[in-house]
Amino acid sequence: MIDRISLFYGRFLERLALFGCAILMAMMMLIVVDVALRNLAVRGLPTGLAWSTEISELMLYLITMCVAPWLLRQGQHIRVDIMLQAIPRRLAWHLEWVGDVIGFACCIVIAWFGTQAAWSSYLSGAVNIKTLVTPEWWALAPLPFIFVLLGIEMIFRMIRLQRGERGPRNDAVSAA
Amino acid sequence: MSAWGIAAWLMLGGSTVLLFIGMPVALTFIAINIIGAWLYMGGEPGLMQLARSSVSSVTAFSLTPIPLFVLMGEILFHTGLALKVIEGVERLIKHVPGRLAVVAVVAGTVFSAISGSTIATTAMLGSLMLPVMLARGYHPTIAAGPIMAIGAVDMLIPPSALTVLLGSLSGISISKLLIGGVVPGVILSIAFVAWIVIRVSISPQLAPIDQDDSAQHRGWARWSLFFGYVLPTLSIFGVVVGALAAGWATPTECAALGAFATMLLALCYRALTVDAVLKALKGTAGISGMILFIILGATTFAQILSFSGASNGLVQFITGQGLSTNMIVVGMMLMLIFLGIFVDQVSMMMITLPIFMPIVQALGIDPIWFGVMFLICMQLGLLLPPHGLLLMTMRGVAPPSVTMGHIFMAVVPYVAMSLILLAAVFWIPAIATWLPQLIG
Amino acid sequence: QEVTLRLVSAFPENGIYVQRLLPWIQKVNTEGKGVLQINFLGGPKAIPTFEAGNAVKTGVVDMAMNTGAFYTNVMPEADFLKLTQIPVAEQRKNGAFDAINKVWNEKGNTQYLARMVENQPFHIYTNKKIDKPDLTGQKIRISPVYRDFFQALNASVVTTPPGEVYTALERGVVDGYGWPIGGIFDLNWNEKTKFRVDPGFYDAEVSLTMNLPAYKKLTDAQRNYLQKQLLALEAQNIFWTQYGKEETARQEKAGIQTIKFDAAATKAFYDKAYEVGWAGAAKQSPEVAARFKALFSK
Ligand code: NA
Ligand code: NA
Numbered sequence: 001m002i003d004r005i006s007l008f009y010g011r012f013l014e015r016l017a018l019f020g021c022a023i024l025m026a027m028m029m030l031i032v033v034d035v036a037l038r039n040l041a042v043r044g045l046p047t048g049l050a051w052s053t054e055i056s057e058l059m060l061y062l063i064t065m066c067v068a069p070w071l072l073r074q075g076q077h078i079r080v081d082i083m084l085q086a087i088p089r090r091l092a093w094h095l096e097w098v099g100d101v102i103g104f105a106c107c108i109v110i111a112w113f114g115t116q117a118a119w120s121s122y123l124s125g126a127v128n129i130k131t132l133v134t135p136e137w138w139a140l141a142p143l144p145f146i147f148v149l150l151g152i153e154m155i156f157r158m159i160r161l162q163r164g165e166r167g168p169r170n171d172a173v174s175a176a
Numbered sequence: 177m178s179a180w181g182i183a184a185w186l187m188l189g190g191s192t193v194l195l196f197i198g199m200p201v202a203l204t205f206i207a208i209n210i211i212g213a214w215l216y217m218g219g220e221p222g223l224m225q226l227a228r229s230s231v232s233s234v235t236a237f238s239l240t241p242i243p244l245f246v247l248m249g250e251i252l253f254h255t256g257l258a259l260k261v262i263e264g265v266e267r268l269i270k271h272v273p274g275r276l277a278v279v280a281v282v283a284g285t286v287f288s289a290i291s292g293s294t295i296a297t298t299a300m301l302g303s304l305m306l307p308v309m310l311a312r313g314y315h316p317t318i319a320a321g322p323i324m325a326i327g328a329v330d331m332l333i334p335p336s337a338l339t340v341l342l343g344s345l346s347g348i349s350i351s352k353l354l355i356g357g358v359v360p361g362v363i364l365s366i367a368f369v370a371w372i373v374i375r376v377s378i379s380p381q382l383a384p385i386d387q388d389d390s391a392q393h394r395g396w397a398r399w400s401l402f403f404g405y406v407l408p409t410l411s412i413f414g415v416v417v418g419a420l421a422a423g424w425a426t427p428t429e430c431a432a433l434g435a436f437a438t439m440l441l442a443l444c445y446r447a448l449t450v451d452a453v454l455k456a457l458k459g460t461a462g463i464s465g466m467i468l469f470i471i472l473g474a475t476t477f478a479q480i481l482s483f484s485g486a487s488n489g490l491v492q493f494i495t496g497q498g499l500s501t502n503m504i505v506v507g508m509m510l511m512l513i514f515l516g517i518f519v520d521q522v523s524m525m526m527i528t529l530p531i532f533m534p535i536v537q538a539l540g541i542d543p544i545w546f547g548v549m550f551l552i553c554m555q556l557g558l559l560l561p562p563h564g565l566l567l568m569t570m571r572g573v574a575p576p577s578v579t580m581g582h583i584f585m586a587v588v589p590y591v592a593m594s595l596i597l598l599a600a601v602f603w604i605p606a607i608a609t610w611l612p613q614l615i616g
Numbered sequence: 617q618e619v620t621l622r623l624v625s626a627f628p629e630n631g632i633y634v635q636r637l638l639p640w641i642q643k644v645n646t647e648g649k650g651v652l653q654i655n656f657l658g659g660p661k662a663i664p665t666f667e668a669g670n671a672v673k674t675g676v677v678d679m680a681m682n683t684g685a686f687y688t689n690v691m692p693e694a695d696f697l698k699l700t701q702i703p704v705a706e707q708r709k710n711g712a713f714d715a716i717n718k719v720w721n722e723k724g725n726t727q728y729l730a731r732m733v734e735n736q737p738f739h740i741y742t743n744k745k746i747d748k749p750d751l752t753g754q755k756i757r758i759s760p761v762y763r764d765f766f767q768a769l770n771a772s773v774v775t776t777p778p779g780e781v782y783t784a785l786e787r788g789v790v791d792g793y794g795w796p797i798g799g800i801f802d803l804n805w806n807e808k809t810k811f812r813v814d815p816g817f818y819d820a821e822v823s824l825t826m827n828l829p830a831y832k833k834l835t836d837a838q839r840n841y842l843q844k845q846l847l848a849l850e851a852q853n854i855f856w857t858q859y860g861k862e863e864t865a866r867q868e869k870a871g872i873q874t875i876k877f878d879a880a881a882t883k884a885f886y887d888k889a890y891e892v893g894w895a896g897a898a899k900q901s902p903e904v905a906a907r908f909k910a911l912f913s914k
Contacts, residue, residue, distance in 0.1 A: 038755060058235060136689050479664070
């Protein structure tokens with residue numbers, strides 16, 4: 001039962017990550033189009049997209065959000081495991097538990113206060129005034145949503161830890 | 177203990193402990209941020225501010241080159257263009273001791289100018305060239321060493337995702353930092369080639385003279401791949417620099433042009449399949465998503481550290497010790513090298529920059545000079561046993577006959593050369609600052 | 617009793633605004649022993665620039681040195697302050713100051729304490745000579761403060777971080793930018809600037825704001841002491857007039873030529889700036905815009 005839910009959840013996270021990939025592609029195109037319009041001055045088209053900068057930086061934030069839970073499932077959020085590899089495996093396993101519990105708690109806290117921040121911004125009617133005028137809560141809302149997803153994945157992660165062998169995980173330790 | 181002392185211990189000490197019990201780096205920072213925001217930013221409003229600041233930390237146009245630079249390398253890799261480039265380079269280099277190792281360094285330098293991701297470059301060269309070298313009887317150390325070493329140089333030669341991140345976090349001009357990495361990167365490439373040639377001349381058994389199946393390529397056949405693939409690929413670099421020089425785009429926007437040009441080139445070779453694009457995008461999302469998520473935690477970490485008074489306290493403490501500027505710079509570099517043994521490049525920046533940059537400003541140190549040395553230290557960290565990222569990447573792509581011992585041994589001379597370069601930049605700052613001053 | 621107020625700056629610490637602020641803080645702290653102290657926490661490295669306004673609203677900090685364009689997410693009216701055409705001393709007399717505070721209190725949970733920068737008009741700096749107020753065909757780097765105005769002048773607008781403006785000018789990615797009369801030497805933009813368009817328009821506004829509950833919690837003695845120091849700070853604003861003159865002279869010495877229009881075009885240019893500015897304000901908050909316009913204008 002749990003395995004089935006976990007499987008479906010994993011697929012959902014992958015879809016979300018793919019959506020993030022689509023945003024990445026769109027971000028690239030948006031900047032390219034802005035540069036092209038600004039320099040080519042095509043008749044009948046605007047000379048540049050004044051809002052391209054603010055939309056691309058919003059896209060960058062959304063990419064980060066969409067990909068984060070999927071990376072947690074993949075064990076791709078890098079960490080330092082040099083000590084876990086050096087100490088007795090059982091002790092390392094217990095430390096994995098400590099880390100997971102703290103991590104889970106963090107997700108709950110950020111999800112809660114992120115929601116509060118977005119909610120109070122919604123109530124006060126705050127808007128971001130740039131070239132485009134957008135409600136501020138649009139930008140604030142994805143964060144708590146993603147941390148809820150991260151929190152759920154943390155639970156699956158702990159279940160996997162409990163079921164697995166009594167030792168440290170094989171998560172990513174570096175990247176760039 | 178003073179208030180700032182307690183804050184410093186709590187935040188720097190706390191994050192170190194969490195880091196070493198193996199929590200993901202991003203969550204480590206977030207955990208400490210929560211405690212710091214609660215204590216120093218006034219409880220619940222502070223935690224709401226934390227959420228807001230986290231959002232604004234990655235909603236930054238200056239960070240957009242990070243995924244775009246990584247994407248360039250991933251496209252090169254997944255469309256098979258990389259393979260053609262290696263072949264093209266291979267046909268040109270003949271009758272050199274350790275020929276294939278030299279080819280790896282030269283091809284790697286070409287990749288460096290297109291790829292903004294050290295991992296993509298190392299994985300590309302490792303999976304494509306290492307099996308060939310081993311099959312031809314190259315010793316694992318002479319085969320694996322140059323690949324890892326030139327993978328690390330990718331970080332110095334623009335485009336480079338880590339350089340963008342360093343510039344963005346430190347406030348040093350990103351474009352000047354990118355240009356500042358060129359000369360040290362090229363110096364290292366040349367030194368690597370020289371080392372391979374000398375080493376193999378002394379011990380020819382390390383790299384048997386191969387049958388040189390490229391000997392059959394004469395005349396046009398020898399050059400066709402160079403003109404057909406290597407030059408066009410290098411022209412992407414030209415597009416990026418050209419767009420900047422011609423005033424079409426800002427340095428930040430150039431990253432998007434570069435990624436687009438790479439895709440366009442792959443399209444011209446009919447190599448841009450949906451599958452390849454998808455793989456490249458996913459690979460990019462993995463690497464850059466991870467970096468950006470750490471930024472989300474770490475930017476806010478630096479803010480709370482500053483907010484609590486710990487940053488100012490530490491900076492005044494360090495600059496008040498009566499040490500000379502050079503001694504402080506050496507101390508900072510030693511600390512970076514030490515950190516590089518244990519932690520990844522992003523965390524290195526996150527942990528040190530909030531303290532280092534105010535010191536750099538207070539002492540009037542040339543930020544470009546400092547930034548380039550910082551880059552070289554990070555580059556070293558990629559290669560330092562036991563934890564270097566590229567050692568792990570190599571482990572991942574190498575056949576089982578290559579042991580971890582081989583990999584550690586292989587990297588030693590290149591680590592030494594990087595250390596010598598670091599010392600050289602320290603004594604002769606012009607290595608780092610001449611080109612940025614020239615081009616600006 | 618003594619209270620300590622925590623202050624952040626939305627501007628970088630090495631800029632002139634913070635440099636003007638620090639001596640004042642020192643004076644407040646020396647003379648205010650036992651009454652009121654200010655603890656300067658830092659600039660954007662402590663709180664992101666665009667979060668300083670919200671931090672004041674929620675009480676994460678007590679005070680901020682900020683400009684309206686940076687906290688329009690707290691209330692769109694914040695950016696209206698650039699449209700003042702009369703000195704702050706007069707604003708305190710004609711009711712403008714109270715009108716501001718009414719809005720700031722209600723919408724921003726914020727007390728508007730003092731305006732510490734005045735007489736710093738914005739100018740168009742460009743490398744392409746113009747002979748009438750028209751930026752057609754020019755790529756101009758903008759900030760939200762004058763985006764509407766520059767677009768109304770047909771400029772194609774580019775957003776880049778301040779750190780990239782030099783390169784953007786050098787390479788011709790942008791032909792020009794908007795900036796106050798002072799400060800273009802800080803980032804060496806003078807080296808890549810040929811012309812400044814006169815007259816200037818709007819007034820760069822930098823003010824001190826305070827969390828309203830924290831302000832109300834002050835004892836009478838503390839509030840009076842703070843008020844005395846704030847008025848002393850505003851009394852020093854004469855500095856900015858002098859600074860503007862010095863910067864103008866410095867620009868001339870650096871070879872930056874002045875572009876001037878004839879009297880009619882000048883008036884049209886200047887009036888258009890405010891017309892566009894107030895039109896944008898009315899779009900955000902019509903009632904307040906109408907109220908402020910009557911009080912802010914000459
Ligand atoms: Na590179
Ligand atoms: Na790179």
